[in-house]
Amino acid sequence: MANRNKKLSLEQREELITFLKTRFEKNLNRHIGIEWTDVQAKLEANPEKMWSLNEMEITGGEPDVVDYDDKTGEYIFYDCSKESPKGRRSVCYDREALESRKKFKPENSAMDMATDMGIELLTEEQYRELQKLGQFDLKSSSWVQTPTYIRKLGGAIFCDRRYDTVFMYHNGAESYYGARGFRGSLRV
Incomplete structure (x- = not known):
């Protein structure tokens, strides 16, 4: 976790979005009724959350969307790696x-x-x-x-x-x- 400023470069954000989108599309059963474009818009509006998702990714968690909270308007990500990260x-x-x-x-x-x-x-x-x-x-x-x-x-x-x-x-x-x-x- 070398990046202590908790910000990703544009290139890192784009790479993370690509990973997350690919995983989202391969596992549609995890997020029925959720559209990727809505998730991506939320991610792009919250760069500090993208940093956290990247930390989940680089430690082996394979984060993916598992739910949407109607009350808060938030997407919920869990680590979805087959084994503990x-x-x-x-x-x-x-x-x-x-x-x-x-x-x-x-x-x-x-x-x-x-x-x-x-x-x-x-x-x-x-x-x-x-x-x-x-x-x-x-x-x-x-x-x-x-x-x-x-x-x-x-x-x-x-x-x-x-x-x-x-x-x-x-x-x-x-x-x-x-x-x-x-x-x-x-x-x-």
Whole structure:
């Protein structure tokens, strides 16, 4: 995430639009009733959101439109990569968990990375909605937003899909694994 000014060049914006449009057209089942031209107009009017989408893309998230919020007029993007994004794995849950580790600290936490990228971790409900659009995390798992009461007790939750079923599990928030990352959402 080298570009700290959170702006993309014209060339980067055009390249991102091309990637997103191609993915949109290949996965029409994810956004029935949504027109690409409307999405593109919204993206072009929100360059800071394009920066966040680019961060999702370069970390392996393969962001795509999954919904439209009639109340706010926002398009909702989720990470739609088959497995948890490779550029966001081997991270513990949050800063508190990261600082609590005495040995073998991961380089980052899911919550810090999401904040830096300008996105939010999926909730368990959003994760389950994503799974209705396809089969994701068959070999990996993804941290999801953890309720405060669980986090206060030292835990965090993650989800995956096994045996054609979506599972939610718990772990110590300080844990991290090579096959566990996180999926994010972004409203534009």
